[in-house]
Amino acid sequence: MRKFLTTVLVLAAAVNLRAQNVSDLIINEAVAQPDSTGILDDYGRRSGWIELYNKSTGTVNFGGCYLTDDRNNLRKSLIPKSDLRTKLGPRQVVLIWCSGHSADGTFYANFTLAPGKTVYLVSNDGRTIIDSLAIPADFPRNLAIIKQATDIREQTFEPIDIPVSPSPRMVNGFQGSATKSELIKEQDPHGWILTVVSVSVVFSALALLWFLFWLLFDRPARKKAAGDASTTLSMTDGKLSMTDGKLSMTDGKLSMTKGKRTVIPSEAEESQVAAAIALALDMETDGDTYAAIATAVHLYMNDCIHDMEPGIVTLRRSESAWNNKALNFRKLPGR
Amino acid sequence: MEHIFESLTQFWEYTGFANCSWQNVVMIAIGLVFITLAIVKEWEPMLLVPIGFGMIVGNIPMFPGLNIGIYEDGSVLNILYQGVKQGWYPPLIFLGIGAMTDFSALISQPRLILIGAAAQMGIFGAYLLALLLGFAPNEAGAIGIIGGADGPTAIFLSSKLAPDLMGAIAVSAYSYMALVPVIQKPIMLLLTTKKERLIHMPTPRVVSKKEKIIFPIVGFLITAFIVPSGLPLLGMLFFGNLLKESGVTKRLANTASGPLIDVVTTLIGLTVGASTQADKFISVKSVLIFGLGLLSFVIATTCGVLFVKLMNLFITNPAKKINPLIGNAGVSAVPDSARVSETVGREIDPTNHLLMHAMGPNVAGVIGSAVAAGILLSFLG
Numbered sequence: 001m002r003k004f005l006t007t008v009l010v011l012a013a014a015v016n017l018r019a020q021n022v023s024d025l026i027i028n029e030a031v032a033q034p035d036s037t038g039i040l041d042d043y044g045r046r047s048g049w050i051e052l053y054n055k056s057t058g059t060v061n062f063g064g065c066y067l068t069d070d071r072n073n074l075r076k077s078l079i080p081k082s083d084l085r086t087k088l089g090p091r092q093v094v095l096i097w098c099s100g101h102s103a104d105g106t107f108y109a110n111f112t113l114a115p116g117k118t119v120y121l122v123s124n125d126g127r128t129i130i131d132s133l134a135i136p137a138d139f140p141r142n143l144a145i146i147k148q149a150t151d152i153r154e155q156t157f158e159p160i161d162i163p164v165s166p167s168p169r170m171v172n173g174f175q176g177s178a179t180k181s182e183l184i185k186e187q188d189p190h191g192w193i194l195t196v197v198s199v200s201v202v203f204s205a206l207a208l209l210w211f212l213f214w215l216l217f218d219r220p221a222r223k224k225a226a227g228d229a230s231t232t233l234s235m236t237d238g239k240l241s242m243t244d245g246k247l248s249m250t251d252g253k254l255s256m257t258k259g260k261r262t263v264i265p266s267e268a269e270e271s272q273v274a275a276a277i278a279l280a281l282d283m284e285t286d287g288d289t290y291a292a293i294a295t296a297v298h299l300y301m302n303d304c305i306h307d308m309e310p311g312i313v314t315l316r317r318s319e320s321a322w323n324n325k326a327l328n329f330r331k332l333p334g335r
Numbered sequence: 336m337e338h339i340f341e342s343l344t345q346f347w348e349y350t351g352f353a354n355c356s357w358q359n360v361v362m363i364a365i366g367l368v369f370i371t372l373a374i375v376k377e378w379e380p381m382l383l384v385p386i387g388f389g390m391i392v393g394n395i396p397m398f399p400g401l402n403i404g405i406y407e408d409g410s411v412l413n414i415l416y417q418g419v420k421q422g423w424y425p426p427l428i429f430l431g432i433g434a435m436t437d438f439s440a441l442i443s444q445p446r447l448i449l450i451g452a453a454a455q456m457g458i459f460g461a462y463l464l465a466l467l468l469g470f471a472p473n474e475a476g477a478i479g480i481i482g483g484a485d486g487p488t489a490i491f492l493s494s495k496l497a498p499d500l501m502g503a504i505a506v507s508a509y510s511y512m513a514l515v516p517v518i519q520k521p522i523m524l525l526l527t528t529k530k531e532r533l534i535h536m537p538t539p540r541v542v543s544k545k546e547k548i549i550f551p552i553v554g555f556l557i558t559a560f561i562v563p564s565g566l567p568l569l570g571m572l573f574f575g576n577l578l579k580e581s582g583v584t585k586r587l588a589n590t591a592s593g594p595l596i597d598v599v600t601t602l603i604g605l606t607v608g609a610s611t612q613a614d615k616f617i618s619v620k621s622v623l624i625f626g627l628g629l630l631s632f633v634i635a636t637t638c639g640v641l642f643v644k645l646m647n648l649f650i651t652n653p654a655k656k657i658n659p660l661i662g663n664a665g666v667s668a669v670p671d672s673a674r675v676s677e678t679v680g681r682e683i684d685p686t687n688h689l690l691m692h693a694m695g696p697n698v699a700g701v702i703g704s705a706v707a708a709g710i711l712l713s714f715l716g
Binding site: 179180181184185188189190191192194195197198199201202203204205206207208209210211212213214216217218221222225 | 448456496543546550553554557561562702706711715716
């Protein structure tokens with residue numbers, strides 16, 4: 001069941017992504033009736049054309065999508081899937097000729113444009129209209145109807161009613177706009193505004209982090225530490241106690257308990273240090289390694305170690321087939 | 336015989352001797368100085384050895400068109416250099432840094448975060464100065480980030496804002512990071528009194544595992560929501576830290592903090608070094624960048640130390656005063672600047688250990704410089 005749900009979710013996400021990508025395309029510009037000054041297609045003809053624009057920041061493959069001038073026939077002109085050139089880069093345009101012959105090539109549609117027509121871009125499912133552009137009935141020759149960005153950040157586009165000179169293979173509206181750096185240079189030539197704003201943002205971000213952690217963790221922890229100071233680690237009758245003892249020492253042996261008060265016999269001040277080390281290490285990790293270290297420190301500080309090592313390491317030889325001389329002798333050829 | 340002579344002449348034309356210019360010799364000498372400093376003085380050897388050798392590699396005079404140079408499309412060095420140019424390596428290094436960083440010092444004393452913010456003034460001080468010297472705002476922003484004392488951040492931002500200046504900016508940032516002990520100590524001594532240097536800070540409290548796990552998540556959410564343009568760096572930094580602190584992804588954390596960061600550090604160092612090809616590197620702009628880089632470190636250290644002194648004015652409890660010697664650690668050169676705090680602190684009082692306290696502003700500086708880079712990118716990118 002879980003596998004099934006995961007598969008469904010993955011497929012749904014994939015379908016959604018695919019739709020999302022293609023939906024970033026718009027019909028950016030159209031020229032219905034070019035005159036003798038219009039641009040020529042690959043066959044030297046002057047046909048009407050439309051321009052598609054990818055308003056996203058990723059590459060979109062529009063192969064498999066459809067173009068049509070008939071609302072009732074959304075699959076009228078298929079853009080071939082197999083052509084690698086149908087991948088349109090971010091914020092790029094592509095020109096499609098409405099020559100009436102899709103057999104002319106990938107970028108040719110099998111209908112022609114005329115005033116009063118509406119051209120549709122249809123998703124690769126053949127049903128979803130991604131975008132459309134209506135050419136007014138009285139639209140003059142050799143002029144273009146275009147969509148222009150109303151908000152560059154959001155990449156929202158609206159058609160402009162006024163006919164304009166065609167701008168084939170160019171992004172409409174903001175191609176000549178200044179870069180951010182140039183704008184900043186004009187508005188803030190000495191850099192003070194940017195500096196003040198940036199410093200404020202850096203301080204705000206880190207101050208917010210400080211405030212949150214102070215409020216949520218540091219303050220409560222310090223209050224708790226102040227309240228529990230006597231019970232966190234206390235010595236009573238030579239016994240060391242801890243309140244939420246995860247680690248305890250009894251008779252020189254280390255034991256791990258959970259949520260239980262445990263007592264450690266201790267005669268010397270050093271044992272308290274050893275236990276404190278154990279506590280701190282235990283809070284840091286849950287590893288047995290630290291428990292072993294704490295035990296060793298405890299034993300050492302309480303003189304529980306019965307003999308001192310001389311600092312000489314003795315390795316006892318263990319016999320095996322690998323070091324058995326008899327087995328390793330090379331048999332010499334007999335005389 | 337004539338044929339042999341012609342062949343030898345042709346061979347000679349392909350050798351480094353025939354194509355050598357004085358600029359190549361200068362850059363190779365600088366590369367050798369870097370390697371010497373790394374080996375003899377042990378200043379940032381992990382970076383200076385690859386960068387220094389990269390400088391030598393990038394400045395071997397060669398006949399152009401053999402498709403072997405770092406700026407020639409499709410060459411091995413060019414392919415490796417894409418990681419710098421496209422900004423892939425810095426976030427991977429941040430992943431490793433996150434997996435290596437223990438934020439306990441910061442979490443236990445959250446007030447020290449603010450020192451990390453104050454030290455970022457070095458970035459904006461250098462930005463203002465660069466504008467004054469006639470750099471364009473995007474170039475000034477890229478130069479300013481040297482003051483963040485964070486090599487990967489400097490490479491990341493300069494690759495976006497001013498790719499032409501990236502070699503000089505990266506080399507400048509790494510050089511001054513290696514020279515942190517030399518640059519910071521005199522400033523710290525100049526700005527603090529003996530009494531201030533003797534301040535003993537309270538022992539930081541033990542931080543729970545829960546806090547350590549929550550910190551990267553909350554830290555990421557806050558900083559990324561405020562500065563989404565810092566996402567590649569902040570995301571990787573906090574993700575790496577979550578891998579470490581979660582306790583359930585030890586293998587991933589070990590890979591990120593070990594083999595992965597080692598591989599990327601090697602590649603970034605070598606290719607950044609090799610990108611300093613003499614004909615593209617030796618210019619008046621590069622000299623100015625080095626000067627501005629030094630000033631940015633000075634400003635950052637000064638602001639960090641002075642900010643601690645300012646904080647102390649508002650701290651009434653003498654036991655809670657902050658030693659201004661940890662102010663320098665707000666620049667993010669981890670852990671070198673924190674080590675400087677410890678060294679200078681112990682020089683006047685051998686019992687005064689400031690290392691753990693200084694690690695707080697030090698790691699805050701990493702976050703602060705990434706946030707600052709994000710802001711500059713959103714304004715100037």
